[in-house]
Amino acid sequence: MNIISLILIYLGLLVMLIGSFGVARLPDIYSRLQASGASDTVGVIVILAGFLLYKGFRFSDSFLGLLILFFFVTGPIIGHSIAKSAFLSKVEPSQSRDKGEDA
Amino acid sequence: MLRISIDVIVGVSLAFTLFRLFYGPSVFDRLLGYSSVTGKIVILLVVEGIMGGRTVFVNLALIYGVLSFLGIVIIARYIEREV
Numbered sequence: 001m002n003i004i005s006l007i008l009i010y011l012g013l014l015v016m017l018i019g020s021f022g023v024a025r026l027p028d029i030y031s032r033l034q035a036s037g038a039s040d041t042v043g044v045i046v047i048l049a050g051f052l053l054y055k056g057f058r059f060s061d062s063f064l065g066l067l068i069l070f071f072f073v074t075g076p077i078i079g080h081s082i083a084k085s086a087f088l089s090k091v092e093p094s095q096s097r098d099k100g101e102d103a
Numbered sequence: 104m105l106r107i108s109i110d111v112i113v114g115v116s117l118a119f120t121l122f123r124l125f126y127g128p129s130v131f132d133r134l135l136g137y138s139s140v141t142g143k144i145v146i147l148l149v150v151e152g153i154m155g156g157r158t159v160f161v162n163l164a165l166i167y168g169v170l171s172f173l174g175i176v177i178i179a180r181y182i183e184r185e186v
Binding site: 006009010013016017019020021023024029032033036040041043044047048051054055060061063064066067070071074077078081082084085086088089091 | 105108109112113115116117119120122123129131132134135136138139142143145146149150153158161162164165168169172175176179180182183184
């Protein structure tokens with residue numbers, strides 16, 4: 001259990017936690033998509049990279065590299081497809097400004 | 104020790120995501136919640152696969168990731184209403 005994998009795993013967990021908090025709290029679908037699209041992909045990739053070095057790199061762990069490549073490709077595609085379908089269904093981004101009137 | 108902390112942190116972030124999955128006003132929030140739950144399930148599978156000793160779960164995580172990715176994209180195309 002070397003230090004590098006420990007650091008990577010905890011960083012990935014932090015990214016994932018903040019992203020999920022953003023998904024729960026943000027006002028409308030588009031800002032939630034921004035939060036979840038980026039944080040999910042990065043969190044998963046960093047955690048899997050941490051597990052790559054967990055017990056020293058063995059050939060059986062090369063499967064994790066495949067997982068990393070898969071999430072590296074498909075993460076943005078998921079966010080894009082949801083945003084596109086929301087936009088085409090005429091979902092309006094919320095105009096609420098915390099500071100009351102528009103500037 | 105590392106295993107418990109990973110489970111706890113992923114569980115907390117899963118709680119936020121499940122809140123959005125169940126509460127989400129629009130159907131897109133639910134789809135968003137589902138896609139984020141998929142990422143977390145893959146992490147839990149990989150954790151169980153490597154730390155629990157049974158490396159078959161890592162293969163399972165990949166298969167689950169591929170299939171749920173397909174499902175998400177197809178559902179996103181399905182709920183697209185050209186108003």
